[in-house]
Amino acid sequence: MLSIIDKYILKRYLITFSMMLLLFVPIGIIIDVSEKVNKMIENKVPFKAIASYYVDFTVYFANLLFPIFLFLSIIWFTSKLANNTEIIAILSSGISFTRFLRPYIIGATLVSIFALLVGFFLVPKASEGFKNFRYMYLIGNGQNEIRDNSNVFRQISSDEYIFVSSFNSQSQMAFDFSMEKFEKDKLKYKISASRIKWNERQKTYSLFNFKKRKVGETNDILESADKKDTVFKFDLEDLTPVVFIAETLSYTDLTKFIDKERARGSSNINTYLVVLYKKYSIPVSAFILTIIAVAVSSMKRRGGMGTNLAIGILLAFAFVFLDKIFGVLAEKSAAPPIIAVWIPNILFGILALFLLRNAKR
Template sequence: MRIIDKYILKKYLGSFFFVLIILIPVIIAVDISEKIDKFLRHADLTIGSIISDYYVNFIINIGNMILPLALFISVLFFTSKLAGNTEIIAINNAKISFTRFLKPYFIGATIVTILALGLNHFIVPNSSKIFTEFSNTYIKNKRVNLKSVNNVNLQLTKNEYIFIRSFNMERNRGNDFSYEKYEGNILKERLSADVIIYKEKDSTYRLNNFYNRKLQEAGDVMRYGRRMDTIFNFEPSDLLYVESLAKEMQTPELLDYIAKSKSRGRGNLNTYLVELHKRTSLPLASYILTLIAVTLGAVKRRGGIGINLTIGVSLMFVYVFMLKIVEVLGGSPDASPLFLVWFPNMIFGALAIYLYVNARK
């Protein structure tokens, strides 16, 4: 690696972490001023708990959220300074092409991308779980109901379905249970019960006041009774469907949940798919944002660094706005999450290529 590469890479990473270190304390100070009265309402809430459960995870979440903005501003700022100090002119006079000039930038972008991928896929989900639970308990004073579910329809296999009017997750007990088995569109068996109880010890289900009817060509076979123990291909946790849990699952767990939910006929999983694709699209945007920032900053303008920053920050606001829009649209039932999540990267990727071609000239 040449001296110039080390110099630019050091500037790249140093400026990036410097911007993060500057922005995060400011955001924390604003958040404290807004939340201090809510913290004081809870006598059982200690400073240690606020720091460890809330602000440690707040820093992880907010740092991951502003990472693209911090990266773009830092690269644009120090590249504009290089141009302002005529260092880029000197590099050009040394017969170093613009493409070769980009090499240390992309090495830096690769380091940031790997860091962001690790955060998005593994660290942030665990952090979000603790942060959300704390916020719901002490700040928003609300909790997501994970103790019971109502009106559940679940597909166990291609031909088997269950329906439960209500199920208590703490007691593993449900009411108005129905199981149906089909061959094509023809109903072959129906099993219903007033009460269903999951026995965790042996992973079986107990049906109280059941009625079983099997439809056969020779004649229907009917059976009923007060109690029956049987096995079904689902667990109580499979009945729970809360969209906000997508942010709290590590990627392997999220992939497993999506695959299992698809096989069991879950309706709209787009919110989970948006979260899954976003965890990769945002880190990889580091390359696009780096290229845009360099091509903008490498041009020495009459207005100096201020003009470059104004253009860059405006572009970033458009990018962040598009991210929020596609995240909302991607969760709708008829949307294509994969396309929508990557759409901002496509648009800004095309812009980056256009700026790069012009910068080479």
């Protein structure tokens, strides 16, 4: 059963966080409009597309800076409680600091559940609209820029592998194509071509400088042609997935997509795993940042609320900085994505326990 103090603090927690979102999201929109308005006018972007973009931008922006908004809102209203000596009065009444934290933890739970659901279902759709608008209208119809179209390797079945060095989505042509077929871990045949082109009308592929080598028991069989039309099981579009595709998928679709790309030997698998693990790590950060914010701002300081806000802003941006650094590290290196994604939470979790211990004293 919530006490009057619990309801009072919980109400302030949720209202201040909501007001922080309502304050900073419009500022973000204004800054974004000022940066892109010339490009929008130049490309004659329809008003409906712009309106839809900024709806998606609101969700995308709020989710991206969610830890900072939450952290600063708690610092703000808890510092006011401390400056008004309300916290001293609460603790002097016999309530322990741990008990004082209860409404904050309840608030963090509500925010985390909301962030989890939004991250699973709403953010993917908003990310798709946000990214598509940018590449459609703001980056010169850059469809090639948003595709992983170089050195693409795929496993298309349990014993078949294909490779292309590069792919052009407009001409639907790939270069330096090769396909290998295995049987019981032994190479059965290999097909290679300098170019492979998809023929939309015939639903076939044209291979240029075609070569095929069948591996025999004693002799290999070689076949070659300047051009050969044939049919394959795969689609060239599958070879070049959109780089940000993982951000646009719901949780269920994302897990299926990752399993499919892992089986194909995708070079972007770490990028997709980072997106998946962050769906869990960001909501958990709400608890960690809540404890840090309360521990930092619950004591009355000589500099007042300004000192607490300065410390809060420094810690919040340090968290976001670490989150970005380790996210890129997981995508570009051999570091296990799940460890890299959770390191900021682990480090700040240790800091939260340290600050909480001092705050109790």
